[in-house]
Amino acid sequence: MIELKNMDQFDRMRTAGRIVAEVLEIMKEVIKPGVTTKELDHLAEEHIRKCGAIPAFKGYNGFPATICTSVNEEVVHGIPSLRALKNGDIISIDCGALFDGYYGDSAITLPVGQISSNDAKLMAVCEESLKRGIAQAWKENRLFDISHAVQTCVEENGMSVVRDYVGHGIGRKMHEDPQIPNFGKPGRGPRLEVGMALAIEPMVNLGGYQVETLEDKWTVVTKDRRASAHFEHTVAIMENGPVILTRI
Numbered sequence: 001m002i003e004l005k006n007m008d009q010f011d012r013m014r015t016a017g018r019i020v021a022e023v024l025e026i027m028k029e030v031i032k033p034g035v036t037t038k039e040l041d042h043l044a045e046e047h048i049r050k051c052g053a054i055p056a057f058k059g060y061n062g063f064p065a066t067i068c069t070s071v072n073e074e075v076v077h078g079i080p081s082l083r084a085l086k087n088g089d090i091i092s093i094d095c096g097a098l099f100d101g102y103y104g105d106s107a108i109t110l111p112v113g114q115i116s117s118n119d120a121k122l123m124a125v126c127e128e129s130l131k132r133g134i135a136q137a138w139k140e141n142r143l144f145d146i147s148h149a150v151q152t153c154v155e156e157n158g159m160s161v162v163r164d165y166v167g168h169g170i171g172r173k174m175h176e177d178p179q180i181p182n183f184g185k186p187g188r189g190p191r192l193e194v195g196m197a198l199a200i201e202p203m204v205n206l207g208g209y210q211v212e213t214l215e216d217k218w219t220v221v222t223k224d225r226r227a228s229a230h231f232e233h234t235v236a237i238m239e240n241g242p243v244i245l246t247r248i
């Protein structure tokens with residue numbers, strides 16, 4: 001069942017979303033060659049707690065950290081570690097926070113130093129596909145209009161969307177109905193309504209769409225080990241269209 005939110009609930013989600021957005025801003029400032037993903041995780045947790053919020057991922061199904069840090073061929077759910085970032089890496093940071101009973105969830109992919117033009121294009125296409133998906137989040141549209149817009153943008157650019165992981169409804173729980181695939185036929189799926197809150201999150205691969213999970217049981221990587229990017233926003237569907245909640 002898709003739970004609809006009222007304006008008061010959206011306001012609370014906006015606070016959670018702002019805290020997450022601030023974490024991602026901090027990441028933009030500190031990511032450079034030599035920084036370890038664990039250091040990034042400490043900074044993220046520190047900011048979330050300073051804001052009176054709770055890191056949403058820590059302890060979620062046993063996940064050990066505040067953010068997911070997924071480097072290069074890692075798609076999602078990378079675990080922060082003593083790994084130091086290198087010039088030419090790309091890193092996706094996924095962050096969630098719980099504030100006043102409501103969740104915010106957002107992800108970005110960032111360059112480390114000087115990156116290849118292929119990786120730069122991958123990141124740009126992934127971010128653009130998120131924008132195109134969000135642009136479909138209007139009442140009266142269908143859920144898979146979002147999915148289709150994302151897929152079209154990615155495949156037009158010769159890249160592929162991950163099938164095994166999807167976006168999701170969000171609110172009092174981090175993962176609510178509906179699931180939001182990043183591929184699908186337009187005009188299908190549930191009709192979108194004012195009050196829905198959706199975490200839209202394309203995961204885009206330079207090569208094939210297939211992924212696998214490493215032995216740590218968390219880190220998802222591309223099967224062909226080519227690079228992957230991930231962008232995500234928590235979006236509210238309001239009367240006058242989509243409103244991004246994970247913004248400062």
Ligand code: MG
Nearest residue numbers: 094095105106
């Ligand atoms: Mg996320």
Ligand code: MG
Nearest residue numbers: 105199201232
């Ligand atoms: Mg999410």
